[in-house]
């Protein structure tokens with residue numbers, strides 16, 4: 017298969033972890049005789065520095081003409097301390113999601129047996145957790161109107177949803193539930209918010225079309241608690257944009273490190289794959305950034321193009337690295353000097369030679 | 377001291393747990409020669425059933441003429457399944473908060489040594505956690521404009537904050553930090569939302585007036601994760617209304633049960649005390665509802681009126697009940713038939729006779 021992949025490493029640890037994902041994809045291409053080509057673009061603070069925009073026109077064009085996009089991370093402490101900044105790294109990511117109409121963000125949360133003592137949660141609580149978020153990604157309060165009073169003393173944001181926006185992500189979520197354990201939980205705040213009432217109404221109607229799926233409704237505050245006290249109750253969690261941001265990042269504690277969580281952002285025409293962690297500036301260029309989230313995002317990319325064997329091999333490589341403690345310090349309980357690129361090298365070696373790779 | 381207390385038991389388990397809080401306050405009054413009088417009012421689904429309104433005029437009048445308000449819980453499954461309902465139990469609670477201008481909601485999170493194996497979190501993770509939320513309670517998206525398109529297919533909510541709304545809760549939070557460990561964390565989404573940018577801007581300015589307080593800024597998605605992976609880093613968490621709802625309920629996992637969390641809602645003129653748990657309909661009238669959150673809310677009420685010795689005795693009674701496993705099933709690892717009112721009876725006995733009370 018030929019795939020032309022737009023690569024947007026972005027800020028902070030983005031470039032380091034994306035380098036390992038590209039390494040992985042190259043190894044897969046070699047093993048399976050695919051032709052993967054990579055074309056790099058600027059985004060986020062890195063792009064602002066060079067072009068004045070967090071999402072330069074060329075980057076957007078590059079993504080549109082590519083078959084898919086591999087994304088690192090954006091953000092910078094400089095902007096975190098400056099709430100007045102008009103141009104911000106986040107505009108790169110939000111702008112891409114909007115421009116490519118990536119409405120459905122899929123975030124799987126799978127507890128790894130080998131890592132369970134890295135999770136703050138007791139082992140028996142998290143064993144066998146396997147849930148998946150379907151987060152709406154182009155609507156809601158992130159994309160609503162923002163207003164400021166003239167004196168700068170009043171600010172507001174608007175959260176809007178339309179039936180159509182809800183239906184498209186919900187259909188994907190229902191279908192995913194059918195292919196899994198037939199359980200879907202809608203997380204909203206329908207006891208207070210109009211937009212959440214619309215979500216609940218639409219999903220209640222749609223549930224009739226998917227009679228085999230057991231549908232539950234949970235308020236977001238209760239979901240934040242239930243996710244920790246009883247994560248095994250969940251299969252598919254359908255959730256609007258901002259609630260999905262919050263609750264899915266919370267879910268990283270189940271797995272033991274946010275450095276393990278991958279995501280796929282899908283639209284009708286375009287797709288993008290990115291780790292859910294951020295730019296994590298403090299760790300930049302120290303060789304301590306966990307590349308697994310980026311590598312698993314590459315595995316999701318492979319699956320998206322029906323390269324299932326390739327994706328499975330990538331996942332086996334990741335499992336093996338965890339088993340053998342070839343992991344960065346956030347996860348490692350055995351060795352303390354395994355770097356980002358060393359993890360990538362191990363994955364690459366394993367893919368080239370699955371039977372023989374071991375720690376040396 | 378004379379205190380006239382408006383009591384609003386509300387829905388679900390509200391009446392049962394509030395009965396134990398009233399029992400506690402009566403025992404305190406007897407011991408310390410105070411005159412506490414109680415006047416009951418309707419609120420929530422119970423009020424809708426009898427009057428058609430979730431917050432009848434008489435209830436509001438009762439609260440306004442009382443010295444303070446003790447509140448149970450509101451909500452009912454009937455409304456959860458009906459997103460179209462125009463009159464809803466939540467309007468009772470939100471209406472009261474607004475009408476009494478209860479802008480500052482204080483939610484302490486203290487890990488109890490005795491209960492740490494009831495928390496899903498490993499012991500060493502939660503030992504010594506002692507943090508406190510200052511949640512803004514009358515602004516933000518809960519109280520913003522709600523609109524529906526004519527065809528019912530588009531809905532929106534607006535989140536607005538003014539400098540003044542932020543300053544009043546923030547001043548209380550800064551003062552609380554000064555009386556504690558001098559640490560304050562603002563939780564917001566200032567990398568995306570205008571209202572959050574205003575929060576960050578105002579708090580950054582105010583921080584200059586409190587140079588002894590170490591101020592940190594955290595995005596809400598990261599806070600949802602940090603709260604679990606490193607809860608000891610927090611002292612005071614300052615947070616807007618909806619984020620506070622989500623993150624403070626999440627924090628209940630640290631303590632081991634939401635049935636332990638109390639809160640105070642304070643305005644310039646009025647005050648209200650309520651457990652943070654909801655109506656928990658499924659448990660209604662089974663005698664299994666944990667009354668401790670309601671009883672600790674009564675302790676916060678006592679503290680609010682500077683009855684510190686009384687509050688301390690109430691807390692000692694609660695500690696003792698936990699030590700002796702006189703707790704409802706959500707917490708009990710030893711006995712399985714201790715009911716809501718039995719816990720209340722123990723607290724009452726202990727207050728009357730602190731030296732002699734034991735399980736019998």
Ligand SMILES: CC(C)[C@H](C(=O)O)[C@@H](O)C(=O)O
Pocket residue numbers: 106109110261292567568597
């Ligand atoms: C950077 C930010 C805008 C983004 C979001 O909140 O969507 C990030 O947190 C994420 O979850 O992908």
Ligand SMILES: CC(C)[C@H](C(=O)O)[C@@H](O)C(=O)O
Pocket residue numbers: 207208237466469470621652
């Ligand atoms: C019932 C609901 C409106 C309320 C809220 O979200 O504020 C509750 O969850 C709370 O936290 O007190």
